[in-house]
Amino acid sequence: MARWEPNARERLVRAAIDLFAEQGYDATTVTGIAERAGLTKTTFFRHFPDKREVLFAGQELHSRTLAEAVAAAPAQATPLEAVAAALDALAATFTEDRRDFAARLLAVIAANDELRERAAFKHDQLAAAIAGALRERGTPGPAAGLAAELGVRAFDDAFARWSDPSVARTLTDLAREALDELRAALAALG
Template sequence: MARWEPNARERLVVAALDLFAEQGYDATTVRQIADRAGLTRTTFFRHFPDKREVLFAGQDTHARLLSEAIGTAPGAAGPLEAVGAGLDALAASFPAGRRDFGARLLAVVAHHPELRERAAFKHAGLAGAMAEALRTRGVPEPSASLAAELGARAFDTAYARWTAPDNAEPLGLLAGEALTELRDAAAALA
């Protein structure tokens, strides 16, 4: 691949995932990722601060999608309905062609403590974005944080189900189902 070809960021993400799967996270260097993508180390560092972050590209976009959709949900929507609108918007940003990528990503993350830690950080960041959007709508604490945490957990659950080899359901449907399951489970605790 020529170094001038477009989609450098995406090429780096794919190259990193391929190398992490082939030889492990610890054994993979930034230089190897850049070489596999047909780019330079300098280009890598224009897009990512380190090799860990390459697998979590898009977190800011995901947080923005969630916040905007929660903020524009109908005024009468309750906290979980607004979170559901956020999950719908986020799910719509994942094309069906990314299922295989997602499955490979989850497998790589599951096998490395540093990546699991970063995934937990991403989860917390998305929950925080949803909680802030709910507070802006006037949802008081602890309801805003609890609804946001249920939303983040529902998305994590739906994403894992979506990437399963035997699944054909759309991510948005799975996210809605997971949110309903968690809402019902929380209600059963009373």
Template sequence: MARWEPDARGRLLRAALDLFAEQGYERTTTAQIASRAGLTKTTFFRHFPDKREVLFYGQPMLMELATNGVRDAPADATPLDAAAAGVDAMASAHVEGQREYAPQLGAVVAANDELRERAAFKRASIAGAMADALVVRGVDERVAALAAELGARAYYTAFDRWIAPANTEPMPDLARTALTELRAAAAALA
């Protein structure tokens, strides 16, 4: 693969996933990932601080989308409706091409304690960002935290459904369905 070909970040991700599957996460080096992608190690570090972040590169963007979605929700939106706007914004960022490598990514994360811990941290960070945005809107901290947790759970539930091989529904539809299910479950608690 020529070094000048576009989409260096995507090439690095695909190379990393292939190498993680072939030889394991622990035994894969950044130099191997760069070489497999047809890039230099310097290019790798221009895109990612370490090999772990190859797997989580979209998280800062998701946090920003979630925060902006909550912030831009209508002024009269309930806390859960505002969180739903954040979930919609995150779900809309997923494109069909991402589905092809998401199961492989999930398998790599599931097989490694460090990566599972990082995934949990990233998930909590997304919920925290939504909760902070809700508080800025004037929502009580406890209510904001609960709405954000439901939003994050809906997003990740939808993501798991979206990457299922038999799925044909778009990610935003799945996210709305997951949030509707969670609203019903929360109502049943009363």
């Protein structure tokens, strides 16, 4: 690929996933990722601070999507209804062509302690975005935090299910189902 071709960021992400899957995270270098993408190491660093962050490229956009959807939920919506609207908004950004990528991403993360730690940090940041938006709506702190945690956990569960190619359902449907399961589990706690 010529260096001037569009979508450098996406090419770098795909190249990184390919190399991490083929040779492992530790054996993959930034130079190797850039070369696989048909780009330079300098171009890589224009987009990402290090090779770990290439796997978490959408975190800022995801946080913003979640917070904006919570803010846009109807005024009478309960905190969990606002969270459900946020999950719908985020799930809608994941197109079917990303399903194979999702499965490979989860496998790479599962195989590396550093990446699992970074995934936990992403989880916390997404929950913080939701909780902040819920507090802006007037939800008290503990309720906002709990609703946010349930929402991100539901999304993580749904994403893992959706990444399985044998599952023929949308991420939106799976996220709604996962949130409903967590609501039922919460209610069962009494």
